[in-house]
Amino acid sequence: MKLQELLQGVEVVSASVPLDMELHEVCYDSRAVGKGDLFVAIRGYATDGHRYIGKALEQGAAAIVCEEAPAGAPAIVVKNARRALAEIAANRFGHPADAMTMIGVTGTNGKTTTTYLVKHMLEEAGHKVGLIGTNQNLIGDEVIETERTTPESYELHALFARMRDAGCTHVIMEVSSHSLVLDRVHGIRFAVGVFTNLTQDHLDFHKTMEEYRKAKAMLFSVCDKGVINLDDAAAPAMLIDAKCPCLTFSCDKDEAGLTAKNIVMRADGVDFLASTMNELARVKLPIPGHFSVENALAALGAVLSCGVTLEDAAKSLATATGVKGRVEVVPTDTNYTVLIDYAHSPDGVENVLKAVRGFAKGRVVALFGCGGDRDRTKRPKMGAIAARLADFCIVTSDNPRTEEPQAIIDDILAGMQGTKTPMQVIANRPEAIHWALDHAKADDVIVLMGKGHETYQEINHVKHHLDEREVIAAYFAQKK
Known part of the structure; x- marks a missing residue:
């Protein structure tokens, strides 16, 4: 491929290489550069690609795209x-995204479930759908593992190309605030953008809630239509910032376009009457919790914006299934219930525990920790919420990363001071799970929060295998 073809639409300041030169491949990771490649030096969250220009050239890069070029380097600035x-x-x-209908979902909680519900409804309507998200990426039924919620732009377009070539007509994707600020989705035009909610998370990156909100709002400057949760406190500001017409949804506001x-x-799901200006339909969704209603409305808003009727969409929701790591029931063959959920923010913990309290016959037991090297201010808040909503708390570790697990636990316990809720502190997560199972009572609901779909525990930059389903299965295998 020729350099000038790759640079179409790029704002070039200067170039010291011939634009008609042939290149082999494009790389932004210097470790992957080969002979004849184009290396793009980007400034990352953790490091700066400009530091690796010399290494890229040593490995055979034919040209460099950068913001600051070293003297004598074959560079496009x-x-x-x-x-x-x-x-x-x-x-x-x-430009594979241009060949498909792009739907983006942003928000703190509910993104993953919402995308899966949208995918299910569109497939029921006869479309082939690609999905990009936290749990995994999907091309129809083909599973592609993922490292982050929204991949870097190069991987993203490579994935779009695979989806296009596989015959996908629609792509539903989670759009993280990081991806919007860091231009991973730059240049993509979304047919529909969806906003689920805004609660405290990622303040280690965004610093303030308003900056976090503004990052989410960026999606609605590159959409043809928006779908906004009117029940969220951030909705008025999101609607003001939106550069597209928006459909609002709500569980209690009659002025919303979808209610x-x-x-x-119910313990096994939710039922409600969905209503727009022109249509009514009874929805039966086999995923429990009030947040499931909100997720369903967000997904319904997205597919309605794509031309699916409310009646058809509501029918298809009846056959939707839950998402791995989202209020996931773990088989135990006991007289108590074990759930796995990804809740790792104050709002996420509150939502899942309220949902469980709505159907639990016995105690609600909350097992959770907080991630290391992340926003410390949410730790005592999560502790306080768990102590308020659970009957018993087990505080443990959840990806301590480079921090001492006990230091993180101490931050959590600070928010639980003065509570009468009984608790146990066990830093080792598998041991904490074993303790919870050892002390379970009839009709208890034990909620393992934080890991969700994850199958690892990250400690000092190393991901150690940890699948809570396997921990539980091994526990019961030893009991036989």
């Missing part, structure tokens, strides 16, 4: 290397 990478990636793969009425909570 651009104003914004991250945006340039996104534009180069789109050119490299033939849920006559909500019935």
